[in-house]
Amino acid sequence: MSSPSQPGRSALVAKLTRPVARPMAATYRWVDERMGISDLTHQLLYEATPRRGAWAYSLGSATLIIIVLQIVTGMFLLWTYVPSTTEAWESLNFIEHHDEFAAIVRGMHLWGAYVLLIIIGLHMIRTFVSGSYKKPRELNWIVGVLLFLMVLGLGITGAMLPWDQAAYWTAIVVTHVVDYIPLLGNWMQQILRGGPQMGPETLTRFFAIHIWLLPALLVPLIGLHLVLLRRHGEHGSWVNYEGVETEPEEVRKERMAKAEYPYPAIPSDPGYAVPVDLDDFFPSQVFKDAVVSFALVLIIFIMAVVVGAPLERAANPAALNYVPTPEWFFLPLDQLLVQFPQAWMIPVGVFVVPGIGTTLLILVPFLDRSPEREPWRRPEVMVPALFATLFLIFEALLAVNRLFNL
């Protein structure tokens, strides 16, 4: 029941704000007529999404938000960071000891990278388990895997930029491992190092890869990922398609005919073009995306303030007793490296095994072509994937154990 005083109050507010509201509305109309902002906003916000399991679908948006955070914090760091072997460490040391704001920004950049990798991993697991890569979304899965690989590349190149002991010896290991690639290894090593030995050019090259090459590839791919997502709509998971395999043909056709934008996703397996129960992207899904993203950014901020980003002593090529420890997301690869102790076997451990794994990951949509979406009805991909996941976890744990007990 409305209050009798409400109309009067609304009229008063309208009267008071009229001098500002009218010109603003006119300005917006003028801009909108020329740029189509209203249409664009409508297109971006008003679409249908699957209703059930919606919190799990917020991982994709969270990934995007954290990537934006990485770009912004990276830009801030460029104001102070000097990409040279003589001044890189000095500039970061200055940040750590004389610029509290920049130190927090640096911490957010580091923790943002860590959280980003975890969230991308969870996003990929969610997509995999729910069979969201199936037609017509195969290309989007491939783009997603490429994005994941690029983020890994950004992670490892970023770890070399501080040019402290950890960064220097990580660069030594990484560029040394490349040398094991048959035929091309030595050439690739020289490209990365900028010569036969580590030197000033090595840092410059990794810096260029980190801030130019990989982002230049990453941003268009993100755009493509989003375009494809909008084209086919969110698949959701099997809970949104209960009973579709046994529904009568007429019911299915009616569901297809009444599907809201961006559905129906075509071509698709029978019954899977439209989720059974739909919800609005705005405000329902946007709210969930915002909550998850905000919580993650908050965690990143807290970690940046409380833990910060480490900076070891300046790089010292003469410190031969220094034991480099890889970033946590490269622990499985590091363990594989030591599991193949003989020189001729190292390429098998660090290139062939991960290479086969990555290729299979990219080819998943083409290996699993059955219409089933429930994970327990897709053992042909779930069993190997489960083993691969356990393998990575075991390798990481074993690497921790080995490094701790050196």
Next chain:
Amino acid sequence: MSVPTLIAAVSPHLVRVPISTGVASALVALLMLAHIQFAAFQQGGYIILAVTDFLGWKRKDERQTRFSRGLVVALGATFAFGSALAIFAVLVLFLGLWSQFFVELVRIMFWPFVVEGIAFIGEIVCLYTLYSQWDRLANVRSLRVGLELLLFINASIQMLAIDVVASYMLTPRPSNSLALNLINPTEIPLEMHRFVGNIAFAGAVIALVGGIRILFSRKPEVRAHGDWMGHYGLIYAIGFTLAQPLIGWEYAKEIQLHAYASWYSMMLGGLSVAFLFQVFLLGAIFTVGIFYLWRRVKLGGYRSPALAVCTALSFASWLLISTPSSLAWSYENVVAANANLPIWQGGLIIPWGQMIPFKLVALITFTGVAIVALTVYLKHVTKGNLRWGDAGRAQGAALITVGVAVSLIMALMGYIREDSRAPFLITNKVLINQQQNFTPPSSAGPALNGPSSVGIIVPWDSVP
């Protein structure tokens, strides 16, 4: 009377327990190997229970719910017996026959033992709540599954605590720091080895019971349930055993790096024949298990060339991995006979019995074919190609073979690991032959310096 004074007073009255070290070793070995079988079944069984009950709930599968009920009864009964064995081992055998070792161990690993004791109480509470209130908890299914998970967590904490102790005994850190010794070089590999192994073992026990029902029950419905049980347990047994080649390899690698004498004893020394028998059993688990999958699918009326190839590859790997590296009990015998040459040159060495690359290739093959075989088999299951109750004597025998092999391998592994430390009980710290030679402490240590001061009082004689 202070504790040191008490010890000084009672020392003349202490007597040596009138049994030899060999008999004492055998008693502890028998009891602890039996306890390990029960404890492993508990720890692995709890997670199978939670998963099965959850699936039965969510998929409204009465068979899984019925199986969960049976499993909780079995776990309750085995828990009581297995715990009694452990308590008897600690109170009588360890304190009575191996007191110096056990007191030293408790002094260093006091907190892990405390944690284990607390988790043990947690296990009792959860298990017997489930055991006695099963039907009532059916009305609050989420609570029941939650309790089952809590039970698994409690058992896992106990396993972690005892793994810390067991791994410490093999590869202690030079430091006396508890924190450093908690993550000693073999702790994480042992933890992983047992975590995976216990689930595989529990699955194999379930498969064994299923096999017995297939072979010996006359009621068709019991045989049908046994058939399903056997298949269900075997999935866990194969699914988790396939990770063991990798984890076992890493575990052995850490032993090689940090306790070389033990590693040498296991791989090339006096225990190498036992170790060879262990990998023979591993081959048996894979080969017989995959053979079961192949024949079980065929019983459903479906030919599976992929499973046939997997069985053949597994059999070939079994032969390869079971080949001894020499025709001698240990490498010392080969060297002593001056016969470090291939057999075709008059020596005792069998080149294709070497670890690298032959046994390594066999291990990798086991893992690979097990993944493929399990995937193909599960696809048939999800398509509804199998009817429960079709299994015959061959399937029953295969399930029992896998169960017995897994049980034997568990016992053998314990024997090998414990014996590899000889002559030490704790590597480089406590000797086996120190145990029966008690010398009273010459000076008073700190009052109640852990339980070490009182733990060595053996009440076999009159104590004033």
